[in-house]
Amino acid sequence: MTMKAVVFPGDKRVEIREVPVPVPGSGEVLIKMKASAICRSDMSLYYGNPVVGGDAAKSGSIYPGHEPAGEVAQVGEGVTRFKPGDRVAVYLAVGCGECSHCKSGYRMFCKEWKCVGFDIHGGDADYLVVPEENCMRIPDEMSFLVAAVSTDAVGTLYHAQKRLNISGRDTLVIFGMGPMGGAGVMVAKGLGATVIAVDMLDERLEVAKELGADYVINGKENVLERIMEITGGRGADAAIDCSGSPHAQNTALNSLRPHGRAAFIGEGRELTINPSNQLIRKQITVMGSWYFPIFEYDEIARFIIERKLPVEKLVSHTFRLEEAATAFRMFDERLTEKAVFVWD
Ligand SMILES: [Zn+2]
Numbered sequence: 001m002t003m004k005a006v007v008f009p010g011d012k013r014v015e016i017r018e019v020p021v022p023v024p025g026s027g028e029v030l031i032k033m034k035a036s037a038i039c040r041s042d043m044s045l046y047y048g049n050p051v052v053g054g055d056a057a058k059s060g061s062i063y064p065g066h067e068p069a070g071e072v073a074q075v076g077e078g079v080t081r082f083k084p085g086d087r088v089a090v091y092l093a094v095g096c097g098e099c100s101h102c103k104s105g106y107r108m109f110c111k112e113w114k115c116v117g118f119d120i121h122g123g124d125a126d127y128l129v130v131p132e133e134n135c136m137r138i139p140d141e142m143s144f145l146v147a148a149v150s151t152d153a154v155g156t157l158y159h160a161q162k163r164l165n166i167s168g169r170d171t172l173v174i175f176g177m178g179p180m181g182g183a184g185v186m187v188a189k190g191l192g193a194t195v196i197a198v199d200m201l202d203e204r205l206e207v208a209k210e211l212g213a214d215y216v217i218n219g220k221e222n223v224l225e226r227i228m229e230i231t232g233g234r235g236a237d238a239a240i241d242c243s244g245s246p247h248a249q250n251t252a253l254n255s256l257r258p259h260g261r262a263a264f265i266g267e268g269r270e271l272t273i274n275p276s277n278q279l280i281r282k283q284i285t286v287m288g289s290w291y292f293p294i295f296e297y298d299e300i301a302r303f304i305i306e307r308k309l310p311v312e313k314l315v316s317h318t319f320r321l322e323e324a325a326t327a328f329r330m331f332d333e334r335l336t337e338k339a340v341f342v343w344d
């Protein structure tokens with residue numbers, strides 16, 4: 001039996017190959033793909049200089065897609081927790097299974113971790129094989145589309161806000177209203193916070209409002225002044241940067257009240273700060289946050305369902321796998337927000 005799979009030979013080329021359907025080995029599960037979300041980090045593979053992964057990722061022969069969801073089609077020997085027909089999303093980090101990080105659920109900290117869609121084949125193919133322990137059961141009420149987006153985008157922002165202890169007492173500023181920032185707005189509203197959304201694009205600020213943002217600020221305005229106005233001169237209780245821009249990261253720190261807390265999520269290069277004024281004398285807590293531990297997924301899925309997070313609103317485009325070349329080009333040119341491959 002054969003299937004279609006996407007590969008990136010490099011230099012923005014997209015090929016759809018006809019390849020054999022993989023066979024699940026011992027402890028592995030074959031998933032019939034239903035939804036696979038495109039992420040900004042896929043663009044590094046598309047250009048041919050992956051931000052994650054080792055030699056395999058650089059080979060140009062790995063099927064991308066680290067935000068997959070689908071239906072179990074077949075299980076390998078020894079698989080006990082899943083059976084054909086089960087609906088699952090996939091955790092992107094495959095670890096050694098033995099170290100303290102793997103045992104704690106933070107498999108992306110495993111020294112030997114492999115990233116689905118970078119080091120090993122991902123979900124931009126008709127079928128995907130992953131270890132049983134990377135399958136995360138999804139609630140019946142959750143669509144495959146929402147399940148795919150619930151992993152990286154919503155999961156990352158949920159985990160960060162849990163660590164920041166966001167609640168109804170907080171005014172939270174989120175910088176960067178791409179799919180990550182948008183997911184952040186939804187999660188923050190679900191937690192009861194007052195949300196200020198910042199972006200350079202008015203279209204994205206419109207989406208942020210639809211997702212529940214209480215205030216929006218265009219980055220061309222004096223952002224700090226506006227945040228101070230909104231908070232009655234106190235400053236924000238917390239800030240999250242999803243943009244990775246040094247200017248936004250600095251504004252995030254400057255917008256905080258004493259004892260404020262910040263999380264950096266958007267990847268960036270270098271940042272110059274003034275620790276005395278920006279951190280020390282306000283006793284600011286800054287953390288980096290990346291993805292989520294696998295045990296947290298049940299909580300994330302339940303949160304999405306119970307708080308009725310409008311996750312599908314993050315998705316501006318869906319594509320068939322056959323349209324991969326168009327999908328990645330449009331995503332790269334920022335003609336889409338979250339884009340997702342879907343199957344019947
Ligand atoms: Zn991603």
Ligand SMILES: [Zn+2]
Nearest residue numbers: 096099102110
């Ligand atoms: Zn490990």
